[in-house]
Amino acid sequence: MHSHSAARSSTTSTVAATTTSTGAPPVVTTTTAAPPAKLEVGDNGPAVLALQQRLSTLGYWLGTPDGSFGDSTEQAVYAIQKAAGISRDGIVGPMTQWVLAAGVLPHPRSTSGYVIEVDLQDDLVMFVNGGKLQYVLNTSTGGGYTYTDDGVTAVAETPTGVFHIYRQVDGMVTDSLGQLWRPRFFEGGFAIHGDSYVPPYPVSHGCVRVSNEAIDWIWDQNLAPIGTEVWVY
Numbered sequence: 001m002h003s004h005s006a007a008r009s010s011t012t013s014t015v016a017a018t019t020t021s022t023g024a025p026p027v028v029t030t031t032t033a034a035p036p037a038k039l040e041v042g043d044n045g046p047a048v049l050a051l052q053q054r055l056s057t058l059g060y061w062l063g064t065p066d067g068s069f070g071d072s073t074e075q076a077v078y079a080i081q082k083a084a085g086i087s088r089d090g091i092v093g094p095m096t097q098w099v100l101a102a103g104v105l106p107h108p109r110s111t112s113g114y115v116i117e118v119d120l121q122d123d124l125v126m127f128v129n130g131g132k133l134q135y136v137l138n139t140s141t142g143g144g145y146t147y148t149d150d151g152v153t154a155v156a157e158t159p160t161g162v163f164h165i166y167r168q169v170d171g172m173v174t175d176s177l178g179q180l181w182r183p184r185f186f187e188g189g190f191a192i193h194g195d196s197y198v199p200p201y202p203v204s205h206g207c208v209r210v211s212n213e214a215i216d217w218i219w220d221q222n223l224a225p226i227g228t229e230v231w232v233y
Helices: 001-007 011-022 026-033 045-058 070-085 094-102 211-218
Strands: 115-121 124-129 132-139 146-149 152-155 161-164 170-177 178-187 190-195 208-211 228-231
Touching: 001 011, 045 094, 070 094, 070 132, 070 190, 070 208, 070 211, 124 146, 124 161, 132 208, 161 178, 208 211
Parallel strands: 115 228, 190 208
Antiparallel strands: 115 124, 124 132, 146 152, 161 228, 170 178, 178 190
16 A cells, blocks of 8 residues: 555656656656546546446446446446435546545445335435345436326326336337336336436436436346335335
């Protein structure tokens, strides 16, 4: 630990030494040594790869780290920002960098068995096994607004309680309220499903939205088989 921090504190001399010994252009070496002030969608390179690897290690799913800051990486950044209670902007600035370094995680409630937890307070989906957090996803749940469907007025709320996945459809389900990609239903017409629009705040009619990439991964890994317990709180 000590020697590592010592190396970091003498970045300038290290850079100079590296330049001399390898013959690399000084400007390139200096750029690599300085961490970017912020990372956001559209960025590419080693700093993004390091960000993705850190998020993945913590359990914030984003697919395979590839050095390209796309939608799945933004979703993972939303998730850690929610867990930390900081601004949910999807941009990795100083505060989010600190949170990443600190390894901030949400706290699941279940202590045994395999449970999918939906935390409505922070709008996060957690996959928990034996009380141990495995994966975290950003979600967008019931927006709390009033809407009318087939002449019936209702409030867009996600039901709370203990449920079980009882039905699944491997494809697009279209109903009067919209489209659900590869839904896993846990209560009536309420499902965990994929969507192309999953902002870091509640906007759904009551379903638990995750990104299309995330629901594809859930299917691929069979993370929500029929019978899986779902806690919504």
